[in-house]
Amino acid sequence: MDDFKEITAGNKPFKKAYVAIMLWFVGRAIQAAARVDKDVKKEFEKLPDGFTFCLGVLPRGPYMIVGKNEKGRVKYMGWKPDGKRIDLDMKIKNIEAAILMFTFQESTAAASARNRMIVDGEVPYVCAIVRVLDIGEVYLLPKFIARLAVKRYPAWSFGRKYIGRVRIYFRSILGY
Amino acid sequence: MYLSGYYEFCCRVKMIAGHDALEKIPGALAQLHAGRPLIITDKGVSGAGLVDTVVDAIKDGIDIGAMADDVPQDSSVKVVNHLADVYRDNNCDSIVAVGGGSVMDTAKGVNIVVSENADDLMKFSGVGVLKKALKPLLVIPTTSGTGSEVTLAAVIKDHERHLKMAFASYFLLPDVAILDSRMTLTLPPFLTASTAMDAMAHAVEAYTGLAKNPMSDANAIAAISLISSNLLNVIKTPSDREGRLALANGATLAGAAFSNSLVGVVHALGHATGSVCGVPHGVCMSILLPYGLEYNMHKRAHFTGELLLPLAGAEVYVGTPKHLRAEGTVAYIRKMNQNMHDATDGRHARFFEEVKDRDGRRMVPREKLEDIAEAALDDGSIVYNPEECDYEDFLMIIRAAWEGAPLDRSLIKGV
């Protein structure tokens, strides 16, 4: 039967690498924003100590994990979910959907509305993390892109936005 | 036509509707290779004689395995496990659920336990855990509102562990939904009003929400048209069988729309008001719906305006200038509430200040509004709302809805 064949689909290493870098950066930026921004700080205060959140791509990553340690400090906890207890698990259904999100063609809200993600966890956690991600995007992205990524671009003071942005970039890269 | 960049739509439930749809249950079960159902319902439904109607309609066609009419208001793991035992002890092979949201959630939970032989329901909570078809489940709604007959989610509480478990899977969808006019014929007018407005809110929010898509739009338009053109008649003439069936159809269509497109700020605040003050869900929906539309109007004027057609009909639509249609839609829904208020001797509330419990006490004290706004921040529906909603936004909306004054749209951030 020459018309029949079996094939094993290959991989998309470059796209995976890109998303992995973005996830790494987002994870460290959340850790930084939790120290710098009052709203992010407040969102995490409401979450229980030991809370962990995983954002990743199906079926086999990349992932990033952010959580609060026992002392209530928000930490980027690496890219390996194995063996960790995850309270809120947000999985993007495939790498192409992740690319749409991390090239800012689809906002978090649009991706949810389009059923691009599988979310497992308590609903209040989801709401809090979505707000944190939105604030993060406003810090990290220039206004003309962030406007597409969030529903309402916030009217922040000059200090919060620009000084905050510098501090968060600085901390994300250095990782503290 | 609105075709979003990507959408998914699925409504896998078989519909059987009519004035004698109940009689078709034995045949529908036989097609699913079943014939010995456990009937699950609650005391309210059985007290109203509705279960007797169901039993009379099916008893010649099949053996009823067992009957359980003690589902409480809140579905819980304990009840689910108890009913699973009843199912097994009586060698049942299928489930027939008669009632509203909590009965259906309970039935879905029982179905997981008996199909998966689960000792711990918890293992199956979350998304995508179920991997195969469950036992046949038929549902017979007794209100025209929740749309649970076509939704794929169930919420079950574990009181001992203080957990609220959410289940979501296409396998949780009932196999068959039976809409029979006899099931809602005795629903009192004020309950008919609020439950129908629950369905209306599903359809309207699905049509104006972020996840709207062509199929949910078609369902929403049909639902709104059926509800709008029949609701007041049915409230005035509760024995109107045609009207009752139309409302039942409308509620199911609205359920299909929102289970695929989800809801927004109206539901976020409605759920919060329900949990903080115990106001029935449908009442919250009727009051909040016009406010939600006003809040989102600067982003959704076109879609909101289109709804004037199924709501008010072609003549009103074409007679309203384009730029005034969105406001026309809001005004029309307010007028519906007013008309229902008049037709129910004031029992259908128009704003939260006038919502009273059975003993005539005010259910929503003004000082609770901050708590409601705070609680709404934790509601998942906000993700799908077109406009961002923070604490101040919620507070502004709920205050206006408490007083009954239209929303001052100039105060909305970003307008």
Add this chain to the structure above:
Amino acid sequence: MFFPDNYEFYCPVKINSGNRALEHLPVELDALNARKPFIITDKEIAKKGLIKKITGAFKDSGITLGIFDGVPPVPDLKLVRRLMNNYRDTGCDSIIAAGGGAVVDTAKALNIVVSGRPEDLKESAGEDLIKSPLGPFVFVPTASGTGFETSRFATLGGLSFSSHFLMPDLVVIDPRMVTSENADAVVSTAMIALAHSAQSYTCPAKNPMTDTYAYAAMQFVGENLANVVRSGDKKGRLALANAATMAGIAFSNSPRGMVHDLGWAAGDISGLPHGICMGILLPYVLEYNIDSEGYHMSDMLLPIAGFEIYAGTAKNLKARKAINFIYDMQHEIHDITRGNIPLTLKDAGISKDALDGVARAAVGEGRLGFNLDDCMVILEHAWEGKQITSS
């Protein structure tokens, strides 16, 4: 709004449509408990590189796929048996059909045999003889189709099947799969969708559930067909693929009706695409039935012409307006294609003498309450391109 006293409706189909829809396949198959899909298609489609787009969607998933790309225009039972062996030998557990017509018929027949026993195929031919759900079945539409793809129907090797278990579990409409095609195929496929949905929406047995699918389908065609033929508009192309999917679902829950039967017979006799013939006949059939009780033609104006035209047209003129909308659309397409898409059966190359045969073939199907005389009136008018002035 009309709805009947009694109805039943069933549609197991999930629709995923839009940007990167194919990439959701691994997750969707997992939800259907499937690990190894068997892709069925034909040489044409494979040659266009479309199968690579599907396999590309499985990258990173670790899934192995079986692929058969040799479905001939007229598949037979022997082929199904051969495919069954491939399917079983390689441990496949689900089917993805990419294409239309013969490809999907083959896939449906294969699903019957792999879900049961080989000899089931003959036993399953007929009305509602498949009694249990079959294996996971995904349909990926490409450019053109027969309108049967998402329906409960299949025909193969002289056998006809009808069961809602034959409907796909999932339809994946991806813009990359439904791009360029010649005007004939576009119009034919869209006109089948329009004819099936219009019939379903106006027939006496309509119900609110079929209406939603028919409504969406008509809306898509009414708004997009002319544009797509003119400019190949991408979003419009996606909308037309949506229309075909939804019309198939509405069609599965409604009687077949006159346009379908006449159009099918005319296509068989003329050798033209069936959809082109259905398109020519649709407005005439509607006109012929305009005064009949139970025909809900005025409601049709809303989906086909949109909110403004519907609301702005007087009640007693809505049905006529809907028909004229279809005539106008066809004239527009006729002009855009410089007459390539015919407006009359005469231009379609059917001789006047052949009309009788068409009518007999359609009536021979014996499905609905229409007779030879009815058919001849419609066919003669459609042949000449003369409107039926209803009294």
